[in-house]
Amino acid sequence: MGSDPNTLQEAVLFFQSPDNCREYLAARRWPNGVTCPRCGSDKVAFLAKYNRWQCSVTHAARQFTSKTGTIFEDSPISLDKWLLAMWQVVNCKNGVSSYEIAKATGVTQKTAWFMDHRIRLALGIEPSDKFTGHVEADETFIGGKARNMHVAKKQRRITGTGTKDKTAVMGVLERGKDGTSKVRTSVIPNRKKTAIQAEVREHVEAGSALYTDFLLSYEGLAGEFAHRVVDHAVEYVRDKVVHTNGLENYWSLLKRTIAGTYVSVEPFHLFRYLDEQAYRFNNRKLTDGERFSAAVAGVVGKRVTFDELTGKTNAQA
Numbered sequence: 230m231g232s233d234p235n236t237l238q239e240a241v242l243f244f245q246s247p248d249n250c251r252e253y254l255a256a257r258r259w260p261n262g263v264t265c266p267r268c269g270s271d272k273v274a275f276l277a278k279y280n281r282w283q284c285s286v287t288h289a290a291r292q293f294t295s296k297t298g299t300i301f302e303d304s305p306i307s308l309d310k311w312l313l314a315m316w317q318v319v320n321c322k323n324g325v326s327s328y329e330i331a332k333a334t335g336v337t338q339k340t341a342w343f344m345d346h347r348i349r350l351a352l353g354i355e356p357s358d359k360f361t362g363h364v365e366a367d368e369t370f371i372g373g374k375a376r377n378m379h380v381a382k383k384q385r386r387i388t389g390t391g392t393k394d395k396t397a398v399m400g401v402l403e404r405g406k407d408g409t410s411k412v413r414t415s416v417i418p419n420r421k422k423t424a425i426q427a428e429v430r431e432h433v434e435a436g437s438a439l440y441t442d443f444l445l446s447y448e449g450l451a452g453e454f455a456h457r458v459v460d461h462a463v464e465y466v467r468d469k470v471v472h473t474n475g476l477e478n479y480w481s482l483l484k485r486t487i488a489g490t491y492v493s494v495e496p497f498h499l500f501r502y503l504d505e506q507a508y509r510f511n512n513r514k515l516t517d518g519e520r521f522s523a524a525v526a527g528v529v530g531k532r533v534t535f536d537e538l539t540g541k542t543n544a545q546a
């Protein structure tokens with residue numbers, strides 16, 4: 230097998246080979262050698278004829294593939310299509326629509342939509358460490374047809390606590406030393422104190438320097454954080470460090486992406502789009518090949534069914 234792909238063209242050629250697909254995935258989910266996903270035994274034999282492994286321990290369902298137990302499991306879609314779709318999702322700077330995935334992989338748009346959402350789930354890996362050092366916090370609203378809205382109504386939506394067609398989104402950004410800042414975003418029920426402060430505490434280490442704008446919802450955090458406020462009615466930067474410009478820039482990037490790539494984002498699915506965009510932003514220093522490799526490593530053990538995606542069950546993440 231050739232070396233790992235680093236461009237879309239290389240990926241297309243590389244993943245044409247089922248052996249390459251299997252080995253690429255196996256190397257990332259089993260870096261220390263293949264083990265049985267059901268019992269963990271490393272006494273497994275590869276059955277080349279069936280392109281699968283068999284566990285030598287006696288239990289039900291002894292045979293498995295590199296897809297077993299991953300977001301790709303139970304899918305009739307071949308790994309080459311999965312991996313190409315995933316390449317597009319993690320490496321297309323402005324996001325990719327299910328239409329584009331369908332076109333590139335030769336599946337129906339409905340199938341592409343499903344693949345896209347499974348992939349987004351894999352990218353929403355919860356980071357374990359809280360942000361520290363210099364951290365910005367800010368909120369914004371996503372969705373709705375603000376452009377076609379009456380001015381008074383628009384004003385209310387922008388300053389209010391969220392409405393049915395606008396979703397409140399909270400972000401925190403850790404400033405990096407040489408432009409390596411990272412973001413985390415989440416959907417919040419409203420911009421009230423309880424919701425906003427819960428997000429801050431969940432994602433920011435106590436004692437960090439916290440920069441926000443002048444919103445009453447942030448009041449009372451000064452005991453836990455070195456909280457400094459910039460009043461946007463007066464100025465945008467205070468004492469050089471007190472600003473939320475990192476997040477402001479991120480919001481405009483996020484909104485351009487959503488407006489330019491996705492026809493509409495259902496509020497129910499918004500958190501997945503947010504995770505995908507944050508993933509690309511936080512890994513922007515990697516090469517396309519490295520970013521893709523890291524994403525593939527994240528797919529193990531993540532599964533989501535069609536019913537969960539369409540809201541037919543209450544299993545929303």
Ligand SMILES: [Zn+2]
Nearest residue numbers: 265268284286
């Ligand atoms: Zn086993």
